[in-house]
Amino acid sequence: MDKDPVLQLRIFDLNCWGIRYLSKLRQERIEMIGDVLSTEGFDLALLQEVWSEGDYSQLKQKLSSRYSSSHYFKSGVIGSGLCVFSRYPILDTFLYQYSVNGYPYMIQHGDWFCGKSVGLVVIKIREIIFNVYVTHLHAEYCRDRDAYLPHRVVQAWELAQFIQHTAKGADVVLLGGDLNMHPEDVGIRLLRGWTGLRDSFAHTEKFEGCKDGCTLVPDNCFTNKKEMRWFPQGIRIDYVLYQALSHYTITCESLVTTTGTAPGKDVPYSDHEAVMATLHVEEQGGAEKGPSCTRAEPELVDTLNEARTEVRVGLHTAERQRYSCGRMAVLALLLLLLQGAMGLSSLLGGTLQQPFPKLSFSLLGLLAVVALLASGVLCLFHTIEVRMLQGTEEQMRLALQSLQHKLSCA
Amino acid sequence: MDKDPVLQLRIFDLNCWGIRYLSKLRQERIEMIGDVLSTEGFDLALLQEVWSEGDYSQLKQKLSSRYSSSHYFKSGVIGSGLCVFSRYPILDTFLYQYSVNGYPYMIQHGDWFCGKSVGLVVIKIREIIFNVYVTHLHAEYCRDRDAYLPHRVVQAWELAQFIQHTAKGADVVLLGGDLNMHPEDVGIRLLRGWTGLRDSFAHTEKFEGCKDGCTLVPDNCFTNKKEMRWFPQGIRIDYVLYQALSHYTITCESLVTTTGTAPGKDVPYSDHEAVMATLHVEEQGGAEKGPSCTRAEPELVDTLNEARTEVRVGLHTAERQRYSCGRMAVLALLLLLLQGAMGLSSLLGGTLQQPFPKLSFSLLGLLAVVALLASGVLCLFHTIEVRMLQGTEEQMRLALQSLQHKLSCA
Numbered sequence: 001m002d003k004d005p006v007l008q009l010r011i012f013d014l015n016c017w018g019i020r021y022l023s024k025l026r027q028e029r030i031e032m033i034g035d036v037l038s039t040e041g042f043d044l045a046l047l048q049e050v051w052s053e054g055d056y057s058q059l060k061q062k063l064s065s066r067y068s069s070s071h072y073f074k075s076g077v078i079g080s081g082l083c084v085f086s087r088y089p090i091l092d093t094f095l096y097q098y099s100v101n102g103y104p105y106m107i108q109h110g111d112w113f114c115g116k117s118v119g120l121v122v123i124k125i126r127e128i129i130f131n132v133y134v135t136h137l138h139a140e141y142c143r144d145r146d147a148y149l150p151h152r153v154v155q156a157w158e159l160a161q162f163i164q165h166t167a168k169g170a171d172v173v174l175l176g177g178d179l180n181m182h183p184e185d186v187g188i189r190l191l192r193g194w195t196g197l198r199d200s201f202a203h204t205e206k207f208e209g210c211k212d213g214c215t216l217v218p219d220n221c222f223t224n225k226k227e228m229r230w231f232p233q234g235i236r237i238d239y240v241l242y243q244a245l246s247h248y249t250i251t252c253e254s255l256v257t258t259t260g261t262a263p264g265k266d267v268p269y270s271d272h273e274a275v276m277a278t279l280h281v282e283e284q285g286g287a288e289k290g291p292s293c294t295r296a297e298p299e300l301v302d303t304l305n306e307a308r309t310e311v312r313v314g315l316h317t318a319e320r321q322r323y324s325c326g327r328m329a330v331l332a333l334l335l336l337l338l339q340g341a342m343g344l345s346s347l348l349g350g351t352l353q354q355p356f357p358k359l360s361f362s363l364l365g366l367l368a369v370v371a372l373l374a375s376g377v378l379c380l381f382h383t384i385e386v387r388m389l390q391g392t393e394e395q396m397r398l399a400l401q402s403l404q405h406k407l408s409c410a
Numbered sequence: 411m412d413k414d415p416v417l418q419l420r421i422f423d424l425n426c427w428g429i430r431y432l433s434k435l436r437q438e439r440i441e442m443i444g445d446v447l448s449t450e451g452f453d454l455a456l457l458q459e460v461w462s463e464g465d466y467s468q469l470k471q472k473l474s475s476r477y478s479s480s481h482y483f484k485s486g487v488i489g490s491g492l493c494v495f496s497r498y499p500i501l502d503t504f505l506y507q508y509s510v511n512g513y514p515y516m517i518q519h520g521d522w523f524c525g526k527s528v529g530l531v532v533i534k535i536r537e538i539i540f541n542v543y544v545t546h547l548h549a550e551y552c553r554d555r556d557a558y559l560p561h562r563v564v565q566a567w568e569l570a571q572f573i574q575h576t577a578k579g580a581d582v583v584l585l586g587g588d589l590n591m592h593p594e595d596v597g598i599r600l601l602r603g604w605t606g607l608r609d610s611f612a613h614t615e616k617f618e619g620c621k622d623g624c625t626l627v628p629d630n631c632f633t634n635k636k637e638m639r640w641f642p643q644g645i646r647i648d649y650v651l652y653q654a655l656s657h658y659t660i661t662c663e664s665l666v667t668t669t670g671t672a673p674g675k676d677v678p679y680s681d682h683e684a685v686m687a688t689l690h691v692e693e694q695g696g697a698e699k700g701p702s703c704t705r706a707e708p709e710l711v712d713t714l715n716e717a718r719t720e721v722r723v724g725l726h727t728a729e730r731q732r733y734s735c736g737r738m739a740v741l742a743l744l745l746l747l748l749q750g751a752m753g754l755s756s757l758l759g760g761t762l763q764q765p766f767p768k769l770s771f772s773l774l775g776l777l778a779v780v781a782l783l784a785s786g787v788l789c790l791f792h793t794i795e796v797r798m799l800q801g802t803e804e805q806m807r808l809a810l811q812s813l814q815h816k817l818s819c820a
Binding site for chain 2: 071072073074075076077079090091092093094095096097099104115120161162165166168169347358359362365366369370373374377380383384387388390391394395398399402
């Protein structure tokens with residue numbers, strides 16, 4: 001194999017749906033994922049939603065003979081859920097946490113608590129430096145009225161920028177993960193356009209699996225059928241993207257997805273389908289254009305403009321929310337001051353008589369304190385959100401300027 | 411100048427102490443900073459603590475003729491305070507927010523509210539790519555019992571890693587900022603050792619300014635004399651660091667600091683001294699060792715071990731704080747449930763008699779609600795802190811492994 005000029009790399013990517021106490025058959029499925037990784041000859045496994053560190057440890061123990069190196073990325077309250085198993089030694093790791101990621105009060109969605117991030121591991125195979133990125137973006141809960149779209153667009157932009165800035169020392173860039181975006185969504189067009197990364201489904205020589213490469217399909221017994229009613233064939237939101245820089249070329253020889261159940265089993269690995277890509281890396285003379293040089297194409301300008309508009313919509317919403325919270329805090333404070341004055345006055349035997357029953361008065365006071373604390377904290381939260389969205393919008397403006405300058409010079 | 415093989419670059423770095431309503435003579439000083447930047451021929455100005463966007467706009471307007479490009483980095487509740495003015499077009503920007511940064515309840519220190527970060531701007535001068543970083547780390551309020559040391563060490567490590575991973579496409583790396591670390595502190599040794607960046611004060615050919623290059627000196631009328639009592643000559647915490655990669659060399663021709671007052675004035679620019687470096691960049695044949703290849707030196711292993719110990723100390727503290735907050739939340743909840751049961755019982759005419767005066771009972775209820783909310787939020791906060799410190803500790807362990815492997819192979 002060492003003398004073969006072509007390096008073959010087999011990648012396994014899966015959103016494992018490993019939420020403790022909530023995900024069905026979690027332990028059985030983690031067991032199955034461990035089995036497939038240890039029996040099939042993958043070189044890299046990029047996993048998301050491994051929320052339990054116990055599950056990670058179990059996988060690590062099971063896979064230690066085949067995958068010499070692994071890394072679990074920690075962030076947020078319950079961990080990022082991201083981990084990587086590699087047959088080759090991991091030389092370095094780095095984590096970038098997205099600046100916006102939903103709302104802490106949307107507990108039923110819970111994305112905020114995971115501290116959504118992109119993890120980078122650097123590996124070296126036969127002197128070729130691989131920058132391998134694994135990520136999971138904010139989920140889309142309602143496509144028609146997607147309140148999280150601006151946050152997801154910001155995450156896609158930060159992901160693109162992070163790859164763009166960190167990949168310059170690499171020969172090959174790989175990105176795997178649940179991007180929570182359909183293939184033609186603005187975020188993924190921005191990511192592909194800005195970094196030059198290629199979608200393995202679009203460029204594979206051979207494909208086998210769900211129609212259109214879907215990774216969330218109605219045939220999977222764990223998917224929410226109601227959420228899939230507008231997409232009878234399913235949707236594609238899990239990706240393996242790749243790119244060769246410097247003097248290498250990379251091709252996708254084959255791409256396979258599971259099809260609702262794990263091969264030879266009745267149960268799927270997860271509510272998502274696994275994506276398995278076989279890539280070929282080869283040395284070549286000429287240099288391929290890499291992320292060090294974003295291609296100035298009119299289409300990219302349109303995409304960036306579209307993304308910027310989404311960020312502006314998010315900014316407008318965040319400013320409104322900050323204003324509402326601020327106003328609520330001021331009202332709660334006024335109520336509290338008024339109550340304090342009335343309470344003091346009646347205590348000191350003043351002329352003002354207490355007009356309310358004592359219980360209502362106490363409950364009202366309690367409500368005011370809770371409202372003041374909660375709206376104060378939320379006002380801080382939305383202020384940070386506003387700053388981050390303003391910063392992104394400004395960054396995008398600068399990027400557009402640079403692109404348009406390149407286009408006018410071309 | 412275009413034909414001169416040596417590129418001369420003049421850099422101005424200053425912590426501007428621009429806190430609205432709190433910093434003395436803020437507007438006059440911003441005016442003075444604008445004056446010196448427009449009259450002196452600097453190429454780059456790296457400013458920190460410009461908290462007011464109004465101050466930034468004022469500077470931008472004043473400096474637009476000399477500094478064609480500028481960028482203000484937004485983050486946190488009140489903004490990162492970081493901005494850059496450049497004579498050359500800024501091609502790209504990127505912001506990395508440190509994962510830990512003090513505590514929101516330490517309002518008197520306020521660092522948490524700034525979202526401390528490192529900002530990157532990319533500029534190109536005569537086909538040489540410069541990655542310019544500007545940052546401001548968490549302040550040290552008490553050197554003997556520095557509660558923020560673990561956070562600052564994590565920030566220094568993340569700064570080193572961020573530079574290490576993003577600088578590989580650059581020809582020259584520049585870092586300016588208030589690092590809040592003395593020259594021999596573990597964080598700055600780690601930063602220098604890990605990235606290979608050189609301290610302009612240690613390597614300058616010519617120096618002029620405060621003794622030992624100090625940037626916080628008792629002669630400055632704005633410094634807190636009590637805080638300086640152990641350092642009669644002052645301390646050096648503001649730095650300009652540099653490094654040439656690929657086929658360039660860089661030298662520091664001269665370094666100048668202000669000395670308690672602005673030249674020709676009675677008032678200083680800030681409570682910090684400004685650092686002004688003149689650098690020479692020249693093309694050469696051979697390649698200099700850059701951040702793409704951390705030098706494996708036994709000393710660096712010791713430094714990394716020392717830093718890891720600090721992170722562990724921080725982890726221990728964070729775990730204790732998380733535990734205390736969790737326990738407090740549980741106690742407050744129990745008290746609230748008990749009060750609820752007693753209140754209901756007395757309302758429904760039960761046999762249990764209300765043993766407390768109504769006012770004390772209400773106040774106790776209020777206290778329990780406030781304690782529950784506050785300790786719940788803080789428990790979440792410290793859980794995130796624990797995760798980030800665990801993640802950093804794990805990253806450092808991996809880095810140590812890599813270093814030791816390199817050393818044993820050397």
